[in-house]
Every structure is written in C-alpha cells, then in structure tokens.
Amino acid sequence: MFEYAPAPESRDVVDIRPSYGLFIGGEWVDSQGDNRNKTVNPASEEVLAEVAWATEADVDRAVQAARKAFGVWSALPGSERAKYLFRIARIIQERSRELAVLESLDNGKPIRESRDVDLPLVAAHFFYYAGWADKLDHAGYGPGPRPLGVAGQVIPWNFPLLMLAWKIAPALACGNTVVLKPAETTPLTALLFAEICAQADLPPGVVNIVTGAGETGAALVNHPDVNKVAFTGSTEVGRQIARSVAGTGKKVTLELGGKAANIVFEDAALDQAVEGIVNGIFFNQGHVCCAGSRLLVQESIETELLDALKRRLGTLRLGDPLDKNTDIGAINSAAQLAKIRELSDLGEAEGAERWSPACSLPDKGFWFPPTIFTGVAQSHRIAREEVFGPVLSVLTFRTPAEAVEKANNTPFGLSAGVWTEKGSRILWMADRLRAGVVWANTFNRFDPTSPFGGYKESGYGREGGRHGLEAYLDV
Missing domain, CATH: 3.40.605.10 (Aldehyde Dehydrogenase; Chain A, domain 1)
Structure with a gap:
C-alpha cells in the first residue's frame, strides 16, 4: 500500500x-x-x-x-x-x-x-x-x-x-x-x-x-x-x-430519504462493480439520500465480491477533509454520528456480522469507519431504515425476479443500481424497479440535464x- x-x-x-x-x-x-x-x-x-x-x-x-x-x-x-x-x-x-x-x-x-x-x-x-x-x-x-x-x-x-x-x-x-x-x-x-x-x-x-x-x-x-x-x-x-x-x-x-439497492449479477465486471459499490455508499461518508446502502449480490459470487470489496476498503484513507488524499471525511454532526452508532449497534444486536478495515480515528471531531454488515435479513432495521452514514448492508439473491422483489421491499423508492454485462437484463430490471433513478454499471452519477426524484x-x-x-x- x-x-x-x-x-x-x-x-x-x-x-x-x-x-x-x-x-x-x-x-x-x-x-x-x-x-x-x-x-x-x-x-x-x-x-x-x-x-x-x-x-x-x-x-x-x-x-x-x-x-x-x-x-x-x-x-x-x-x-x-x-x-x-x-x-x-x-x-x-x-x-x-x-x-x-x-x-x-x-x-x-x-x-x-x-x-x-x-x-x-x-x-x-x-x-x-x-x-x-x-x-x-x-x-x-x-x-x-x-x-x-x-x-x-x-x-x-x-x-x-x-x-x-x-x-x-x-x-x-x-x-x-x-x-x-x-x-x-x-x-x-x-x-x-x-x-x-x-x-x-x-x-x-x-x-x-x-x-x-x-x-x-x-x-x-x-x-x-x-x-x-x-x-x-x-x-x-x-x-x-x-x-x-x-x-x-x-x-x-x-x-x-432512500434505501437504495445496488444489485450485482454474477456476470458483472467485478472490479468495476467494487468501485461502484464504494462510490455508492462511501461517497460523502454515506450522507447521500440515494446512497447504495443495500448491496444485493448474486449468491454465486458473494464470497469473491466481498473479498475484493474488503481489500478495496483497506486502501481508503480516512482523515482531514482538507487533505487532497482523503477518501472518507468527517460525519457532519455529533447528532448524526450518534444515530449512525445506534443503528450499527442494533445491526450487531439483531445478528448481522460487522466488519470495518483497520482504521485509526482522529481524537477530535466526529468520525465513523467504513462498515460492512453481512448476514443481514430484510427484517433487520439496518436493511430497512436510512442510516445516512458509511454503513453497507449485504444481502444475496439467486434470480433476477428475487433481486427485484428484495430491492422493492422497502418503503423508499429513490434510486437503484444494476451491474451486469447484459443490456437486456438492465432494461428488464429498470422496468420493474420502483425507483426514480436506475443507474446501469455506475452509481451516484448526476447531470443537470437529467431529472432526479423518487x-x-x-x-x-x-x-x-x-x-x-x-x-x-x-x-
């Protein structure tokens, strides 16, 4: 490194x-x-x-x-x-x-x-x-x-x-x-x-x-x-x-608010998808209403994808927001940090497994490390409530129909992401996802010429x- x-x-x-x-x-x-x-x-x-x-x-x-x-x-x-x-x-x-x-x-x-x-x-x-x-x-x-x-x-x-x-x-x-x-x-x-x-x-x-x-x-x-x-x-x-x-x-x-699903199929370009997942949930410390806070990964590639994702998180730099090398800045307020901590602790209490890369937090200020939860059930609060922080919940699926059902199983409907090499599958998914914006093989891409809403x-x-x-x- x-x-x-x-x-x-x-x-x-x-x-x-x-x-x-x-x-x-x-x-x-x-x-x-x-x-x-x-x-x-x-x-x-x-x-x-x-x-x-x-x-x-x-x-x-x-x-x-x-x-x-x-x-x-x-x-x-x-x-x-x-x-x-x-x-x-x-x-x-x-x-x-x-x-x-x-x-x-x-x-x-x-x-x-x-x-x-x-x-x-x-x-x-x-x-x-x-x-x-x-x-x-x-x-x-x-x-x-x-x-x-x-x-x-x-x-x-x-x-x-x-x-x-x-x-x-x-x-x-x-x-x-x-x-x-x-x-x-x-x-x-x-x-x-x-x-x-x-x-x-x-x-x-x-x-x-x-x-x-x-x-x-x-x-x-x-x-x-x-x-x-x-x-x-x-x-x-x-x-x-x-x-x-x-x-x-x-x-x-x-x-x-939002609780967007970032859906990765087994034929997706893995490294590209990992970058999209990182951008989807850790951009702006996860303080994004359309953040890809629920990762839906096809069961056959779960282990491979999570290994690659954890390796990538190990390279992220957390610290001074004014340093041009910093990837993860500070949580906006003490109140927001308390909310993120509360929901993360609940995630562990409900039985999900928590992981963060080795990461030293500054002594002063409001900080929270990038965090992944695996073994998440759809009933868990971290899978249903908006954490609004750098916290990713990982769920799995087997078929496109199951992915759509899980993605839509939320009171929110702001955004979604689909990662696959098949254009026909992207269009099939986009037609069925109840989200105002569906990104294909990218995430958190904004343009003034494109409408946004939920x-x-x-x-x-x-x-x-x-x-x-x-x-x-x-x-």
Whole structure:
C-alpha cells in the first residue's frame, strides 16, 4: 500500500466572518431575535462562525422582499434573466476553490469531492437553467407558462451548495423569486452565495437567505404568501410539510430519504462493480439520500465480491477533509454520528456480522469507519431504515425476479443500481424497479440535464432537466 505525504488545501483562500446576519432584500440585516448558533468544523469541532437564526418576523420580511422583487424579476424577458444566471455560474467557477474549501470546512466532506464533484455540478446547474430561461414556451408545458411567485426552499446539510443550486437555478430561470433556508449545521456556503448574488448585481429581493433551525423552516413553509415549497431532507419532516400545506394551493416538491439497492449479477465486471459499490455508499461518508446502502449480490459470487470489496476498503484513507488524499471525511454532526452508532449497534444486536478495515480515528471531531454488515435479513432495521452514514448492508439473491422483489421491499423508492454485462437484463430490471433513478454499471452519477426524484416515501416531484422546470411554472 502506498504511503501518502500530507497534501493539505490552504484555508487562506477563505475569509470567514466572525458572525453573519440574514440576507434579505439584497442587504445584510440583523435578526429580530437574539438566538444565534455556532457552526463548527466537524473534523475538529472548531467554531467557524456565529450565525443569526431567523424568527417568524424575519421570515415574513424575507417573503415580503421576495414578493416585491417578483414583479420586477418576472417581468424581465427570459434572455435577461439568463444573463444573471450565466453571470452567477461564471462567478461560481471563478470562486470555486474558495467555495470548495468552505464547503469541506463546514460540512466535513473531503476536499477532493467538494472540488471535483460538488462545485462543477453547482456551476453546471446554473449554466443549464440559464439556457432554459428564454425557451420556456418550448419546454413542453404549453405556450406562455407563468412563474408561480415566491418559492420557499429548505435544503439539507449533506450537499449544502449543490442542493441550493438544484433549487434556486430553475426557480430563477422560470421567473420566480426565492427565500431559502440552509441547514443549521452548514449555512456558510449559502451565505457566501448571497455575496455572489450581490456580486452578480442580481436585483434586490430575488434571492433571500434566512438561516435557522426547524422553526425557521416551518415559518417559511407555512407562510401564506409563499406559492411554492421545495424541500430536501428526511421523510419524517417531509410528512409534516405535506400535512401543513395540504389544502393551501401551494405547489410542493419533496425529495426525501432512500434505501437504495445496488444489485450485482454474477456476470458483472467485478472490479468495476467494487468501485461502484464504494462510490455508492462511501461517497460523502454515506450522507447521500440515494446512497447504495443495500448491496444485493448474486449468491454465486458473494464470497469473491466481498473479498475484493474488503481489500478495496483497506486502501481508503480516512482523515482531514482538507487533505487532497482523503477518501472518507468527517460525519457532519455529533447528532448524526450518534444515530449512525445506534443503528450499527442494533445491526450487531439483531445478528448481522460487522466488519470495518483497520482504521485509526482522529481524537477530535466526529468520525465513523467504513462498515460492512453481512448476514443481514430484510427484517433487520439496518436493511430497512436510512442510516445516512458509511454503513453497507449485504444481502444475496439467486434470480433476477428475487433481486427485484428484495430491492422493492422497502418503503423508499429513490434510486437503484444494476451491474451486469447484459443490456437486456438492465432494461428488464429498470422496468420493474420502483425507483426514480436506475443507474446501469455506475452509481451516484448526476447531470443537470437529467431529472432526479423518487417514489413512495422518497417523495414526489423531479429536480433537474426539463422536468425540473415544471415545479416552478403555473402550467
């Protein structure tokens, strides 16, 4: 095994303020409440900044600012809105190193992923939807589709800036204005994005950023002058949102939890499949709603595949997220680490066999080693509940029909992966899997031109692609 010298990315490219207010109407303003929250680096537990938490009155100010800006923004020709989106995309590219470092500091994900996956996709979403802004008549939703109005958007902590781009880019392209609440543990890149909006001379009030916890999100979702609610997060909170907006006439999209099956057939290219399994569950420390957290492997190759997978896990490097050699970063928060530990301990208590590679964990911060469970039954909680961490449950199957039955035996339906050399089998499986996205001989591959979303308890509505416009248009 290679020994890697430390290759740390410099923190000097980021200027983090000691404290942040709210971005409302194109200006930084103080919260009307006294509640402030410290956001910490999960790799070291170092306090990065103090962030204001918005009150219900602050949310009302932000919605009023967005409503006022809506008249101006929606009246602009699509080609003019496109110019602003292109400008934002270019500034994101120019400041991508700064944004990537800030994301890794605040979130805990490896800089390699922030730099090479998150940031290119963030810019790509703004470029893509800039292209749609003057072509909405040709999107397939009838002539003269109109924007909805004010969009209230609540995003999670696992991909803070990417989820922001997924939400804001199509909303603005369609002529809506936005009030966005980032997750309480990862607000810093959203607050830097507010600076980018100002740098791009976006009209005041078109994008507003209000920071806070669940109460702030609830105030935004329940505000009577919000026309559209977009939420990415847990199924439990998604249910609460669906109940609260029922009967209000608000348009809603929910992208919720998942328990994706990654299905490997005996004719799959083994080394390629192993890389796909690793990417499927250990990318972003498993903090991925569409993570391939259930490995369904054909019985005839179980031993061979698991041996190869364990060898590969032995080469993964866990540690400082700002080191360019790091594969596995820090768990985002103490609360999430406690949940991962609880479900992993339950997996052992229920009779599954636990394995992790030899791995020394840093003394400070929130860390969990990559973990595999074998001997898993479908009734086990680790096979049914979303762990949202670097934990893989392994089950076996004999026939394609059994693989489909086991894959669909879940309340979720966000994604799935199929590994086989037979194209006909891929199509046969994809037709039967109840998942919004089915990857073939790859996993966790995202593109702004392709729609993403789920079935069942994984939510409804689609983000990305032409389909992502529909959620922000009155059609």
